[in-house]
Amino acid sequence: MKFTQLFTRTTREISADETAINAQYLIRGGFVYKNSAGVYSFLPLGWRVAQKIMAIVRQEMNKIGGQELFMPALVEKKFLEPTGRWNLDVGFFAKSMNEKEASFTLGWTHEEVLMAIASRYVSSYKDLPFSAYQIQTKFRNEARAKSGLLRGREFMMKDLYSFHASEADLMDFYERAKEAYLKIFSRVGLKAFYTLAAGGDFTANNTHEFQVVTPIGEDTIYICGGCEYAENKEISNLKAGDACPKCQGVVREEKSVEVGNIFPLGTKYSVPLGLEFVNQDGVKNPVVMGSYGIGISRLMATIVEVMNDPKGILWPESVAPFKVHLISLEQPERVEKIYQRLVEDGVEVLYDNRDDKTAGEKFADADLIGCPIRLVVSRKIAEDEIEIRRRSESAARVIHLNDLAASL
């Protein structure tokens, strides 16, 4: 991709109201456009990042047997009434043109919807277990959208639902989902703590959240410095300095962002909705369920919150919009050749080919956009050389062009 082909542009200034680092850098870099508070468009750069995150999530969900599907955002009243979630004051109700009362809400979760689908196909224990997921836009009428992409009214979420014949089978899958989640967060460069938490509107049981430590987080968690056991303050009796209930290590308090969660729903929804299967003895039983969420857009924002410096973002290579940010300061013909060769080698390159920007501006933009590797071509180095610098490093070094491929 050539910089001059991008229809977006970076900006130096941003509204003073934008206090969250993720909002500042993502907007300034041209990753997202803020349509309304908590409502964002993903621009070409941001969409590339989102797609990379989604690809990782898909890979890990597929590995544990998740089957991807796609459900409607419009959810009719009939789905949510049986579980008492129609009037929960969470959704945006779709405007109805010819009835006084709205009959659709914009989906903020999809247990009921998928269960309606599943009921068409599940009748026997032989139909279980299975799990299905989607990556879709969710809508929640947040009383207070804030912190950039961290708390939106509209956001991207991966929601997976699992269906089982027994509690034991659910918990077996629950463990595998946990491992898959930890893998996902690790792959996008984050350290996530598996945290015991309350279930909110989803289940009366305790559940688990995946928490990433960062000052902007809205949650408070207690983490053991020894075994990394963690509890959310909302259910915890711990306080900083306490002994870990698991290993007696010292517990510390941290602010954190909930990037994912897993709920052992059990039969909470299958009972009211009548989702049953016949077991081997011919007896009807409610399906045992779990649900598992990852906020894709929140995850993207969290990565920015954790990986940045005063100049901009430091994307991990796994989710960076491009691996390489190539800057031409002079001799565009020469740089063009390098660009073409990198592209032919399958390297994702953002080539800053602008001829009306100064070196300082190009460097500043490269730092802001945050691709892992910066390459610079200029008169200062020999024809067969190129300058390389990792975004995480302060100093650049000059290498021979023949060594370029091996250095990426």
Added chain:
RNA sequence: CGGGCUGUAGUGUAACGGUAGCACGAGUCCAUGGGGUGGAUUUAGUCCGAGUUCAAAUCUCGGCAGCCCGACCA
């Protein structure tokens, strides 16, 4: 949803109730070319609606929006 603060150009700011101005940005052109360079030139604004007034960015009321605190919260 309660409380607080605030709405003037993309950003930051001025203007006694009396001509909406400045800087930066952005666009164009020229020069420049290793950390946001210099010059010329262009562009763009009083959140919306009522009211008071000869006259409203300014005063009043009502909306709406944004930010912060709290409550809430996959």
